[in-house]
Amino acid sequence: MALSAENTAVGFIGTGVMGKSMAGHLQKAGYTLHIYTRTAAKAQELMDQGAIWHDTPGKLAQACQVIFTMVGYPSDVEEVYLGENGLVRSAAQDTYLVDMTTSSPQLAQRIYEAAAAEGLHAMDAPVSGGDIGARDAKLSIMVGGDAADFEAVKPLFELMGTNIVHQGSAGAGQHTKMCNQIAIASNMMGVCEAVAYAKTSGLNPENVLKSISTGAAGSWSLSNLAPRMIKGDFEPGFYVKHFIKDMRIALESAKDMGLNVPGLSLAESLYEKMSEMGYDEKGTQVLVQYYFQQA
Template structure:
């Protein structure tokens, strides 16, 4: 049994913390909205009153928060992890943030005697609920092996991809691929509907050929039903594409498709769709085509 502090119990963090508790670990969860700790408590975990309370006796500190400033606050803010975690504690950041910020935070953690892994995940809410996440891990190989029991409780595909920051870099590439696929699927759906094709049948046969993908499998029903309850919100994907374009620019890599999809994601955000699932990019295609209905979920 390992003592784990889990900071951030949202759509992704809550089921991950519950899986860790179910796997036999002793999990203390902290969230700014205290009611979010309920599923963990019902699973036998404990609710911490503060970050300090959660991490003080933890062997592992897991973090799952939205963006780079949030991770910085959790780690370096007053009452944060670096102030209260014991030397030797392993910090595992499951958040998706900028690679350069990760490198800087890892250095700060190591200066305080902590170990640090960046371990962003892919798979969305379904992957978190089913303990089937893909986890791309950056950091020291020995720390990666030490964290294996944690990763195995929440993920299905777990790969050490290189030194600190590598996990975040691979996650940025993941978000570029996913966004491009969702946009292509959305355009195809709008195209098929304009011609009156039976959409479920069309997507079934497309899924059986080279056009098939996990994006099509997981997002086609959202687009068929015009229902975009968030598994992964447009606002967060917009943030991630900003990471992609900024990181690519720093290395002199040209990502024309990434830039275009980032603008389309930004348009969706500007039009009030930020809290919808990223399959809601379909609404952007419909909006540009003059086919968007008045119902916000259609």
């Protein structure tokens, strides 16, 4: 049976910077939306539009055929899925469970196995695109899990993103997201250094961007985050604290595979300095402050 808006109730756990927009797209498409947050006030905007709030993940699970999660850390993912009142214990058979948090590939595999034992369909589907991609429903979505489950949920993915790829079995989505974060980590250092160099040399950084953002140096970070750096806008599209979490997962996974990733190691160390300076709640573009303070 197709997961149409007429016959499908959708759950969404985690309505932060990105999750709120993602859940909102599902709601606007006509799906009955059920949400769980630790405090109801954080989901008030969605509730005002008709979303139904539950005070535990287990209660939400009992009302839904598809459940998406977008929480903070692997420990949160483990609690939501495998905890005493978690989704795996509470959801009805044949429910689709889709974790869109950037989390551990190994945890994704554990959740998949636990869910399969209960007759549930689990997928890991982390995303890239930040607050802008979430707002505009243009996220890149990287999916691990069974191919048939991917095809069943794909119409809902298409309400949140435009670049949607089934990467392979359970954990493959998370491994792909690690590739994404590794590429971003080194690129962010380059973008920050370019902006700092332009400013320090007396150039107009905005004019510099006009020349370099569409050439070989072009990147999403250069086009979307460098302008924020220049304006001193460090509000989060993606939190420093969450990027550090992602880099640590990638470093641990790389170590397990015997892979040396010096660029990632350097980026992680620089963001640790930003954390020590009190920037955990700022956006990743705040790294430019490290360079500005040296100039």
